Amino acid sequence: MEQYSDRLDGIFQALADPTRRAVLARLGRGPASISDLARPFEMALPSFMKHIHYLEGSGLIRTRKEGRVRTCVIEKKQFAAVEAWLTEQHGLWEGRTDRLEQFVIAAQKKGESQ
Amino acid sequence: MEQYSDRLDGIFQALADPTRRAVLARLGRGPASISDLARPFEMALPSFMKHIHYLEGSGLIRTRKEGRVRTCVIEKKQFAAVEAWLTEQHGLWEGRTDRLEQFVIAAQKKGESQ
Numbered sequence: 001m002e003q004y005s006d007r008l009d010g011i012f013q014a015l016a017d018p019t020r021r022a023v024l025a026r027l028g029r030g031p032a033s034i035s036d037l038a039r040p041f042e043m044a045l046p047s048f049m050k051h052i053h054y055l056e057g058s059g060l061i062r063t064r065k066e067g068r069v070r071t072c073v074i075e076k077k078q079f080a081a082v083e084a085w086l087t088e089q090h091g092l093w094e095g096r097t098d099r100l101e102q103f104v105i106a107a108q109k110k111g112e113s114q
Numbered sequence: 115m116e117q118y119s120d121r122l123d124g125i126f127q128a129l130a131d132p133t134r135r136a137v138l139a140r141l142g143r144g145p146a147s148i149s150d151l152a153r154p155f156e157m158a159l160p161s162f163m164k165h166i167h168y169l170e171g172s173g174l175i176r177t178r179k180e181g182r183v184r185t186c187v188i189e190k191k192q193f194a195a196v197e198a199w200l201t202e203q204h205g206l207w208e209g210r211t212d213r214l215e216q217f218v219i220a221a222q223k224k225g226e227s228q
Contacts, residue, residue, distance in 0.1 A: 005132045016126035018119045021199075028206030076207065079200065085135070086197060092142030093190065 007059070007081055014058035015082075019043070020051050027061060027074040034063075034070045121173070121195055128172035129196075133157070134165050141175060141188040148177075148184045 014020055023037055038048045052072065055061045059078045063070050128134055137151055152162045166186065169175045173192045177184050 005135070008135065009130050009132065012126045012130035016123050016130060018123065021119075021122065024203065025206055028203050029209065074207075079203065082196070083200060086193065086200075089138065089142050089193065092139055093188075095143065 004081070007078075008085055010058040011060060011078060011081055014054055014060055017051065017054075019048075020055055023051060023055060023072075024060060024074060027072055031071050031073045034072065037072060118195070121192075122199060124172040125174060125192060125195055128168055128174055131165065131168075133162075134169055137165060137169060137186075138174060138188060141186055145185050145187045148186065151186060 015024075019041060022040070026032060026037060026040075034049070034052060037052070038045060041048060052061070052063065055072075056063055059075055062073045062075055064073070065071075129138075133155060136154070140146060140151060140154075148163070148166060151166070152159060155162060166175070166177065169186075170177055173189055176187045176189055178187070179185075
């Protein structure tokens with residue numbers, strides 16, 4: 001549970017930046033080299049690399065070096081952690097509605113029996 | 115679009131902390147006062163209030179003061195921004211699959227006509 005929570009910290013932190021989200025959107029369409037990924041951004045390469053390292057650290061992307069080119073690939077299964085967390089929240093909300101429904105039904109029954 | 119992106123920055127940043135996620139999970143079950151929310155955490159109230167202000171700033175919760183008690187309420191519609199973003203990503207991934215499928219189908223047709 002701790003590990004899951006730590007993983008979510010890293011993932012949400014990684015998603016809290018427009019450059020990193022744009023890189024993920026690009027990689028969602030297929031693998032790309034660092035230089036291709038960096039091109040649309042007006043950013044020095046060392047700054048851009050910090051974003052890549054951040055994404056790699058969160059597990060949202062993998063990188064592999066082939067010769068002189070480093071290629072980035074999206075890691076879709078990490079997104080499932082976010083989706084699982086959102087599903088949990090919906091479950092809590094619905095649990096609440098269920099309890100409210102039970103209360104309303106109980107109140108109606110009480111009203112009928114009076 | 116800029117506003118949407120800024121909003122996502124704030125939301126993801128707010129979600130990147132276990133205390134703030136625990137507060138959201140608690141509020142998912144119904145409104146609660148600051149003191150009730152703070153109770154499970156071994157944290158000084160000023161530190162806890164920073165988390166509340168952070169969540170309020172991101173729009174994930176609202177607070178209202180009634181007499182001396184400040185009550186917090188979850189703002190479910192802000193979660194929709196995260197869900198919309200995730201749906202966008204899935205759309206990109208599926209677009210990619212579609213293009214791959216088209217390529218495979220085209221290659222098969224080419225194979226059949228040879």
